[in-house]
Amino acid sequence: MDKHEDVLKLLIEALQANLTPTEVKKDTYEIPVGVSNRHIHLSQEDVNRLFGEGYQMTKLKDLLQPGQYACKETVTICGPKGAIEKVRILGPVRSKTQVEILEGDGFKLGRGTQTRMSGDLQGTPGITLIGPKGSVQINEGLIVAQRHIHMGPEDAKHFGVHDGQIVSIEINGPRGGILNNVAIRANDASILECHIDIEEANAMGVNSSTKIKLIK
Amino acid sequence: MDKHEDVLKLLIEALQANLTPTEVKKDTYEIPVGVSNRHIHLSQEDVNRLFGEGYQMTKLKDLLQPGQYACKETVTICGPKGAIEKVRILGPVRSKTQVEILEGDGFKLGRGTQTRMSGDLQGTPGITLIGPKGSVQINEGLIVAQRHIHMGPEDAKHFGVHDGQIVSIEINGPRGGILNNVAIRANDASILECHIDIEEANAMGVNSSTKIKLIK
Numbered sequence: 001m002d003k004h005e006d007v008l009k010l011l012i013e014a015l016q017a018n019l020t021p022t023e024v025k026k027d028t029y030e031i032p033v034g035v036s037n038r039h040i041h042l043s044q045e046d047v048n049r050l051f052g053e054g055y056q057m058t059k060l061k062d063l064l065q066p067g068q069y070a071c072k073e074t075v076t077i078c079g080p081k082g083a084i085e086k087v088r089i090l091g092p093v094r095s096k097t098q099v100e101i102l103e104g105d106g107f108k109l110g111r112g113t114q115t116r117m118s119g120d121l122q123g124t125p126g127i128t129l130i131g132p133k134g135s136v137q138i139n140e141g142l143i144v145a146q147r148h149i150h151m152g153p154e155d156a157k158h159f160g161v162h163d164g165q166i167v168s169i170e171i172n173g174p175r176g177g178i179l180n181n182v183a184i185r186a187n188d189a190s191i192l193e194c195h196i197d198i199e200e201a202n203a204m205g206v207n208s209s210t211k212i213k214l215i216k
Numbered sequence: 217m218d219k220h221e222d223v224l225k226l227l228i229e230a231l232q233a234n235l236t237p238t239e240v241k242k243d244t245y246e247i248p249v250g251v252s253n254r255h256i257h258l259s260q261e262d263v264n265r266l267f268g269e270g271y272q273m274t275k276l277k278d279l280l281q282p283g284q285y286a287c288k289e290t291v292t293i294c295g296p297k298g299a300i301e302k303v304r305i306l307g308p309v310r311s312k313t314q315v316e317i318l319e320g321d322g323f324k325l326g327r328g329t330q331t332r333m334s335g336d337l338q339g340t341p342g343i344t345l346i347g348p349k350g351s352v353q354i355n356e357g358l359i360v361a362q363r364h365i366h367m368g369p370e371d372a373k374h375f376g377v378h379d380g381q382i383v384s385i386e387i388n389g390p391r392g393g394i395l396n397n398v399a400i401r402a403n404d405a406s407i408l409e410c411h412i413d414i415e416e417a418n419a420m421g422v423n424s425s426t427k428i429k430l431i432k
């Protein structure tokens with residue numbers, strides 16, 4: 001449906017019911033969905049090894065979460081059973097390199113997968129990255145991202161949840177259902193957005209008209 | 217857990233509670249999961265075009281459902297945006313050719329997908345198949361398989377469901393949840409088995425220890 005029509009309808013309803021815009025917003029508090037493909041966060045040290053000393057990544061486009069962006073650069077990742085080419089790098093650089101793959105990629109690479117939150121890398125498998133100027137073998141940092149919802153403090157207050165809480169999400173549509181074990185990531189720097197990966201989105205038939213409902 | 221241990225435990229419980237084996241079975245009525253990759257059912261007419269007049273497929277291995285088997289032969293499928301090689305053919309031949317792909321394959325091929333039950337092909341997209349002796353362009357028959365549960369009459373009685381009924385399934389584990397819109401396919405020729413595709417299995421973290429619970 002047209003976004004402008006939605007807003008107009010909302011405003012009319014607000015005037016009719018004599019509600020404040022804030023109250024209206026709460027009634028239609030929708031959670032946008034961001035669908036992730038496999039991607040990599042690199043440390044500057046590993047950027048240097050893969051792309052050359054002091055190399056700076058080229059921003060391709062901003063992501064919804066403030067300060068996060070997709071880079072023009074990609075690398076190949078390689079495990080004992082196979083390689084996956086053109087894996088997108090996301091910026092900015094982080095303290096530790098982290099490779100987020102799909103569950104199905106684990107079979108191609110020949111690596112068992114662990115579903116983890118971003119940054120929780122202890123004991124996860126390693127993998128080899130190949131760039132234009134060199135390769136890097138990381139001993140840990142290969143994960144399947146745990147589904148999660150980014151939100152700001154006001155959103156957390158609205159939903160009555162806190163950072164780190166585990167909730168479920170209900171997804172509508174003909175391939176809909178409920179996904180458990182969705183982590184809340186609430187902090188000042190975040191915009192409301194539910195992150196799932198391509199396999200989760202495909203399995204649940206997620207498209208631009210999909211609605212996400214938080215279940216505690 | 218060891219299957220033998222399970223059976224032994226069950227028998228001991230049955231003796232202790234003085235139950236008949238049938239009643240015991242009902243208490244632990246587990247639904248096995250079969251995970252499907254993309255595959256093709258061919259008509260004999262299309263077998264002739266792709267592999268040569270009167271060609272007979274070579275059985276590679278039997279599937280759990282009686283009379284169904286995977287063939288040694290594969291073909292390439294091709295849409296306006298790309299091709300997918302080595303798509304497995306399942307036997308025996310059917311009255312109409314049907315190509316079952318993953319949701320993600322639709323993007324590669326450049327074809328919108330429709331989630332349908334096997335055989336319900338009216339109005340679905342077409343696709344081109346390329347074999348060693350020729351190619352076939354079907355005008356409809358490209359589907360994403362709707363998740364479903366095969367079962368015999370006794371299973372249907374146990375679960376209190378009928379052929380064609382729509383249920384949900386609950387999947388345990390760290391990536392678990394509930395999948396809606398699961399069709400019951402109950403008939404004399406079927407063995408109890410829940411069919412989901414690779415993307416659904418990956419999204420829900422399904423493995424050999426996963427338990428499926430039917431929800432009405």
